[in-house]
Amino acid sequence: MELSYGAWYIEGGIYKLIEALEKIIIQKNIEVKKDIKVSKINHKNNKVESVILNNGEEIKCDIVVSNVDPVITKSMLNNNVKIKNQSLSMSGLVLLVGTDKKFPELFHHNVIFSDNYENEFNEIFEQKKFPSDPTIYINCPTKTDKTLAPEGCESVFIMCNTPATEDTWGPNEIKNAVSKIRNKLVKQNLEKLIDDAKFIEVITPNDFEKKYAAPYGSIYGKVSHGFLGTIMRPSNKDKKIKGLYYVGGGVHPGGGTPIVIMSSGIVTQEIERDYV
The missing domain is CATH 3.50.50.60 (FAD/NAD(P)-binding domain)
Known part of the structure; x- marks a missing residue:
């Protein structure tokens, strides 16, 4: 779809779409x-x-x-x-990052691929563990929309694929996964996204399951x-x-x-x- 129609962005972020749909529903006299x-x-x-x-x-x-x-x-x-869970697709680990500095080396959409893509998916689907060398997707919407962060700051969305399992993501699991993400960022001189972050919110597969009724966090x-x-x-x-x-x-x-x-x-x- 992106190849045919391009990648589009909603000013103000994706939640503006939800607000627009809600407005239409209410205008139709439907109770929410x-x-x-x-x-x-x-x-x-x-x-x-x-x-x-x-x-x-x-x-x-x-x-x-x-x-x-x-x-x-x-x-x-x-x-x-x-x-x-064997029949389910992947889940994801998300870091919502706020920084008080700009990262000119980033685009709106960025992907840092695993050095061993086959092994990454083997670890996710067969071994049911967070990959040792994860592919990292980095979305920096402030490259397009300056309203999403104060002047001189960046709003950054970082996501890696993870298995959809019933395992609990506690502090140790989160710490180990973030460490692997940072190690990957180091190779691109982007570790300051983690080290100098003023705000980091972590969303785990457990959160996807609890908030969005996604089975075992499957997206x-x-x-x-x-x-x-x-x-x-x-x-x-x-x-x-x-x-x-x-x-x-x-x-x-x-x-x-x-x-x-x-x-x-x-x-x-x-x-x-x-x-x-």
């Missing part, structure tokens, strides 16, 4: 409930009946559109659903190894429960913000076809 989760989806005769919120409230409905991973959604239908849902795995993503429409639809990076057509938004367009067409 925040800081609450759906804990169960009730169905009868293979049709959606209602959802139960984690405060006990029940909302009657004919249609549910879920933007969490389809495996998690299916666990809301059936408590006996088992999640196997892209079911693993997509091979040619068919790339194109045969889980469907946007449940094959058994009428009225249940799926959007997001874990279903067709895949991950990445533009493609995730496309999934909502596909579901809209499906709902119109089924109900209008």
Whole structure:
């Protein structure tokens, strides 16, 4: 998609997209409930009946559109659903960094590749551990958008691939992973991103699971190894429960913000076809 249409940036950051969507929803007189989760989806005769919120409230409905991973959604239908981490894609370790100095050597998008790409993925998928020589993605949005940091400062997003596992990321695991990232940055004379940072927030696979209902922190849902795995993503429409639809990076057509938004367009067409 980037090769065909280029890489685009939303001024003010990606959250501006969320705010814009919320504004449209409210203009349509749709109620938005925040800081609450759906804990169960009730169905009868293979049709959606209602959802139960984690405060006990029940909302009657004919249609549910879920933007969490389809495996998690299916666990809301059936408590006996088992999640196997062997079938899941990667997770990520993210460092949100604030500096009080500029890094002219950085572009908006930067990638420092592992010296052994094959071994990196072996460690992630087979050994289920943070890679010894990680590929590092560095996003420095202040190269494009000066509003994201005070003058003379940088806002930096650093991400590395990690396995999606049920392991706990404690202080030692985080310290060891950040050390490996720093060692890689040293080779590019970028270690001051860590050493001189005025602010660092660490987001682990555990955080992805807790905040976004991503199974074991998996960012892209079911693993997509091979040619068919790339194109045969889980469907946007449940094959058994009428009225249940799926959007997001874990279903067709895949991950990445533009493609995730496309999934909502596909579901809209499906709902119109089924109900209008």
